[in-house]
Amino acid sequence: MNSMGPTYHIIGAGIAGLACAYELKQKDKNIHTVLYEAGERIGGRAYSYEDKDLNRRLDNATHVIIGANKNMARFINHNEWENLTYFWDVEQDALSSQHQRFLAHIFKSMCNTPPSQIARDIIRKILWLTFPWTRKKRQIYYSKQDLSQKFANFFLGSVDELKLSHKLLKIDSLFGRAAQLNFNSEVVEIGPDDVVILALDNRNYAKLFNEQELAHHSIINIVYQTSQKINLPKAASFVGVINGLSDWIFINDDILTVTISVADDAPADLQELARLVWKEIDKLRGVNSAFVPAFKVSCHKHATISQDESSNAHRPISAQGRFPNLFVAGDWTMQNYPCCMESAYLSAKRAVKTIFKIKNKI
Ligand SMILES: Cc1cc2nc3c(=O)[nH]c(=O)nc-3n(C[C@H](O)[C@H](O)[C@H](O)COP(=O)(O)OP(=O)(O)OC[C@H]3O[C@@H](n4cnc5c(N)ncnc54)[C@H](O)[C@@H]3O)c2cc1C
Structure with a gap:
């Protein structure tokens, strides 16, 4: 947790992850955002x-x-x-x-x-x-x-801390909540009010949870x-x-x-x-x-x-992840949407909306 309040840990610096930071700052500019990226650059598949x-x-x-x-x-x-x-x-x-x-x-x-x-x-x-x-x-x-300049670099203005070369290997849970993020380079404790957003591509998401990746x-x-x-x-x-x-x-x-x-x-x-x-x-x-x-x-x-019937049926129908403080974003997470920059952005919007809906209920 940051001294100013909870930290929003966003994993994956593609359009979805970057847009999460942007949308969070639109809600409240005092929100603290940390963006972790496995690679050495931002933009994901659009750079x-x-x-x-x-x-x-x-x-x-x-x-x-x-x-x-x-x-x-x-x-x-x-x-x-x-x-x-x-x-x-x-x-x-x-x-x-x-x-x-x-x-x-x-x-x-x-x-x-x-x-x-x-x-x-x-x-x-x-x-x-x-x-x-x-x-x-x-x-x-x-x-x-200069695609990066148009999108990734623009959204980067909403990121308080960017941590490149941070590949998330495992999420540890405690009392039914995501409690620790294990990166290749450091271990990050998740504060009680912190939020984690996984904005990964489908292949890396599947690897993280040992699931079958989509075609x-x-x-x-x-x-x-x-x-x-x-x-x-x-x-x-x-x-x-x-x-x-x-x-x-x-x-x-x-x-x-x-x-x-x-x-x-x-x-x-x-x-x-x-x-x-x-x-x-x-x-x-x-x-x-x-x-x-x-x-x-x-x-x-x-x-x-592949955006066929079978893959579409396996795509998430909401942004809620497997723990109450864990959310998902990414082009593939929007069931029924073509996978593109727009769906990556929409997934970020949906994740932030879901987080605030839950927070406002508490
Ligand atoms: C060749 C090509 C052409 C395309 N053409 C178009 C087009 O014309 N129009 C259009 O709208 N879309 C197009 N797309 C699709 C578009 O690029 C993607 O839909 C969009 O960029 C996806 O963004 P994303 O953030 O969901 O995923 P990604 O961009 O894949 O971002 C995921 C990020 O997570 C990081 N990551 C993965 N695993 C981990 C981990 N364990 N720990 C930390 N970080 C991790 C990755 O390194 C990556 O940076 C194209 C894609 C390609 C490849």
């Missing part, structure tokens, strides 16, 4: 880093937010985010701007799950959140660069660095690719990024895949060149949980 090979700052993956994601969308400076979308059918070599025709493609990327397998309640939730299908709600924005799907991200800005047809800044190798193409000055969702069956040779994807981009641009610019390709093997 930027200095890339030595391409010699510039890159996002780990281009992150998209739709206008209907109203919690995350309010942090966007709309001038810095692009929202001009076209869809390109590779087989028919045809461009279209009609989002409605490509809902399956959008849903696949939103849920990182084959469209036919997405849980019905998740589809219902997306439709409920996005309809009426207004222009504002259907806007699709993507981070042009996951991969996402491949390819970053090409071109000598000058690439122009796509219709001056599109990002394009949904139908019947192709890639799913989305994003332009950011001399950087062109490609995302491939549900990439579990991707070939082992990712370098070759990146070269083939560039040929696809050449086709879209109507050029025929043997040249492939410098690129960086990465496969995020456990990018998100």
Whole structure:
């Protein structure tokens, strides 16, 4: 316990953990927040880093937010985010701007799950959140660069103490309450009025409690660095690719990024895949060149949980953890929501709301 009052111990410095600190401070700026993170940086699955090979700052993956994601969308400076979308059918070599025709493609990327397998309640939730299908709600924005700066670093202002390289290994309980947090680097006693919020990804949550992890799907991200800005047809800044190798193409000055969702069956040779994807981009641009610019390709093997019926059924229905002073947050903890930055944020909001509801009852 802190001399000012109880301490709020938040474990996991992804968007969910960071947003917990932010939401707690919105409730009361005198609340004491301590954020513990296993790794050496904040942001979890949404961060930027200095890339030595391409010699510039890159996002780990281009992150998209739709206008209907109203919690995350309010942090966007709309001038810095692009929202001009076209869809390109590779087989028919045809461009279209009609989002409605490509809902399956959008849903696949939103849920990182084959469209036919997405849980019905998740589809219902997306439709409920996005309809009426207004222009504002259907806007699709993507981070042009420096994702950390936009979110993680902003939320960090609400963290009183940040403890990196703190991996939580075990929670000890006493009299039915979480009593001690055992990290790899220190043991932290939990005061009688303290609160613990676990904002972990599903795999690490399952490891902590020796549970079965949920199924996951991969996402491949390819970053090409071109000598000058690439122009796509219709001056599109990002394009949904139908019947192709890639799913989305994003332009950011001399950087062109490609995302491939549900990439579990991707070939082992990712370098070759990146070269083939560039040929696809050449086709879209109507050029025929043997040249492939410098690129960086990465496969995020456990990018998100699979959002199928079975996984959805095993996701938490509330923020209450297994002890009265323990709460959960994280994109996967919001049953019926697509796993994304918005659900990570919403889970933080729900955790803080639940904590205060209980506190106000006592
Ligand atoms: C390639 C890729 C592309 C994506 N594209 C989009 C997109 O376009 N739009 C979108 O909205 N979302 C996208 N997402 C999903 C989005 O990034 C995640 O939904 C969101 O960042 C999850 O945040 P989180 O805080 O719930 O979890 P995480 O970001 O996973 O944070 C969990 C944190 O807990 C830490 N941790 C784990 N175990 C422990 C432990 N034992 N002790 C201490 N710390 C621990 C981890 O190191 C991590 O920092 C994408 C994800 C990937 C990987």
